[in-house]
Amino acid sequence: MGEYSSLLADAVLRQRTRAAEQTARLESELANKVKSEFISNMSHELRTPLNTVIGFSKILAEQDLRQVQNEEVVEYANLIHDAAIHLLTVINDILDISKIQSGRYTLEASELDVKEILQAQIDEMRSQATAAQIELIGNFPSDIPEIRGDRSKLDQAFANILSNAVKFTRPGGMVKVEAAPVNDDAVAIFIRDTGIGMTPDELQIAQQPFGQVDGSRTRWREGTGLGLPIAKSLVELHGGELEIRSQKDVGTEVVILLPSRNHVSTAHARDTVL
Ligand SMILES: Nc1ncnc2c1ncn2[C@@H]1O[C@H](COP(=O)(O)OP(=O)(O)O)[C@@H](O)[C@H]1O
Ligand SMILES: [Mg+2]
Known part of the structure; x- marks a missing residue:
């Protein structure tokens, strides 16, 4: 009997190990x-503007041969410039995302006035x-209430959300x-x-x-699709926490909940607001 139960225990243990291995x-x-999806998307996002740079700079280099008109030169130079700027934005965003996802991202912490931060972003926009x-x-x-946080990182987050709101409104x-204020321990921000x-x-x-909803070819210059995840x-x-609610042809609401300076836990606020 002792032997049987130890056999059974072994079998159960083996089964559990197998299940854990499978999950892992x-x-x-x-x-x-x-x-790999991220890398393949990223390669595409980098290749598109690079092709613009390569293609149009080549045409400009062969200006004589191709009899490129002056106004075309300006137009192509502008296309190259825009593509390069876009490329820089994509690369900066990718660096941000990977820094954030590596878990080795450090935040400066100081006391911040939410009103002032939001007003500055509104003025900017x-x-x-x-x-x-x-x-x-x-x-x-x-x-x-004041919050504790990293001013430039919060600026970046609000700028991303606010620029979307303006960009996708007719x-x-x-x-x-x-x-x-929410429950004395958090601040809710609605955009x-x-x-x-x-x-x-x-x-x-x-x-x-x-991710961009309208993935058409003309859209690539208007953003990287990394603003929201960042x-x-x-x-x-x-x-x-950041939550998005949206209704087609009606509008979008982004709710951001940030713990205030003297908060203990966001769990409570989370339940009541979102
Ligand atoms: N306020 C909004 N209203 C409608 N669509 C939005 C809004 N914010 C974001 N989106 C959709 O989500 C996509 C991703 O947004 P984001 O990550 O900021 O990338 P980007 O702005 O570079 O396209 C946008 O391309 C758009 O399709
Ligand atoms: Mg955006």
């Missing part, structure tokens, strides 16, 4: 798949919104930024737009690295 294998396969005929409004009550639309919105499927695509990671590094 599936997990690493998934991680590899995500990694003002001319772009005006040019696009979009009303850009900030509305902040006076009782928003003329005549509105972008509104608001903030509110709402009356823009093109997303279906649930599109929203999923949007949140993936390089913003979300930066917020999470601060112990916060």
